[in-house]
Amino acid sequence: MLDLTSNAVDLTRAICDIPSVSGDEGHLADLIEEAVRALPHLEVIRDGDTVIARTNLGRARRVAIAGHIDTVPINGNVPTRTVDIDGEEFIWGRGTVDMKAGVAVQLTLAADLVAPKADITWIWYDHEEVAAALNALTRIAATRADLLAADFAILGEPSNGQVEGGCNGHMRAIIRTHGVRSHSARSWIGENAIHKAAPILERLAAYTAREVPVDGLVYREGLNAVRITGGVAGNVIPDLCEVEVNYRFAPSRSGAEAEEHVREVFEGFEVEVIDMAEGARPGLDDPLAQEFVAAVGGTAQPKYGWTDVARFSALGIPAVNYGPGDPQLAHHDEERVAVAQIRDVERGLRAWLT
């Protein structure tokens, strides 16, 4: 049984040592459910291997605080151990960063904060590290969106103990040119599709990405070729060239607007959108969010990579990332979290919620 009254550091080790690679979260979910059902101030809902626990204090505001309980596969890096690096204490092992230290902080506070100043919906969910279709938040948003309802959401993803707001959207598209094949000895009979792609690369090279303030954070965009292919054989004029572009766009821009922008940039060319995920506004203009940033300290930063905060954003709920651990070490064989960051994040959340 999990002891939620110990402390977030010991609890981090305890839940890291319970295997819960995506698809095998059942046992950990059972233990979490059992522990929070023992707390009379929380209403508990089990949905698949997701455990939701919430206060119902009639507060003016409700905050959702979420963390996924699955990890990517272990690689000889569990059970956890504590290590000392240059005088700093770390917990070493799979899941310590992504993101069981964050979950341990949440479980500790869920047990401890019987009268927070906002109502809280704690969400510990499964299948985050795999395809979006398997992600429990995808399922719950579709089947029981009421469980996610809140005025503000915090995702405990590793952010080095800093507030990272929202996230950029991203899309991928194929920009295509067509030509006519011919033998390269008589190239004037054909039309070279690769040569026709010159303006596509010119426009990409000349493109100046925007820096867009959204709710007080500046999101840096990017439009990049990530793949180019063309060619039939060494003696054939190619009849097709494809440039795959990746567009990262500020959360103030909708998917439709992003597509319109890419079509404008590549006007005159065939454009096929093959992937689209809208971003998430940080919502830092919300008073609750401003109190949150003030309480936890530091300066909020924009999150560039896409995370599950976008799911809350899609439900109209401003959301930020805030958790212990260096995101660069997530999924890394040397994954490890600084004990001090666990304590800092616990202190920050506690200060804001009480």
Add this chain to the structure above:
Amino acid sequence: MLDLTSNAVDLTRAICDIPSVSGDEGHLADLIEEAVRALPHLEVIRDGDTVIARTNLGRARRVAIAGHIDTVPINGNVPTRTVDIDGEEFIWGRGTVDMKAGVAVQLTLAADLVAPKADITWIWYDHEEVAAALNALTRIAATRADLLAADFAILGEPSNGQVEGGCNGHMRAIIRTHGVRSHSARSWIGENAIHKAAPILERLAAYTAREVPVDGLVYREGLNAVRITGGVAGNVIPDLCEVEVNYRFAPSRSGAEAEEHVREVFEGFEVEVIDMAEGARPGLDDPLAQEFVAAVGGTAQPKYGWTDVARFSALGIPAVNYGPGDPQLAHHDEERVAVAQIRDVERGLRAWLT
């Protein structure tokens, strides 16, 4: 046994019906050797599966007339048959165009012309349809170049019964750009190698190919991308982009000059030459060649594709292509040669040589 006294049309069918896909020319070479050894006016040399037969009349000039006896693999299109298309008679089947009709004309004339006005070296060789390293002319040029010695050479490759002079050279090179990988969510940390390739495609698109008069024929050049590749993954800024270009250059330009030109065009970029074959001058300023063109009639055309005439050119021997058959039908499943072209080419060669 081959009957060289029949006629070139019947002989075309006879030798097409003897399988001789590259590597299996031995039996056909045996039959050709046997037939020409029966002719007292010819000295016969067998070298591998190549048969060389020559007159030694002490003429002021010697002409080499060559044809390969192998074919690409058959595809249900032998034995040959005669067909009538819109009132015109064709021999249908593998090898009829490329190039046994030409060989049949040569064998007929080899038997018939006991006192040509120039000495003739007839060359029927193996392994033309495969890698250059296997080509019998490669071997003989290296081991017994004296056997190829001549003042002028005619290759009986299909040219629709027109004289096609020399051939363009060709080279292939990789033009390369380098960048720095990064996650596409933070593209400003990396350097996009695909974007850096924009000037390569611009220069190709803007390139105006030369038209170069050589010995009275105008060779049209071409510089083309034939392949482009770049990209690591949909969310990674690529660190490498490669553009493979194919340069077809007039026979008045050496391989070294061609390389220098390509390096100039792509100045500032990494250029790696991966394939190089110099062209062949048509040598139509040679009196013997002028007599030849006058005798066979029509207007000489430049040959754009690379052929074995370049091997003679490399030995300092002007050379042209002249043979029956539409080169567009070579290797085609509907390969077929017009009977009238076989007769025209036989008549043309005979007129010039007597």
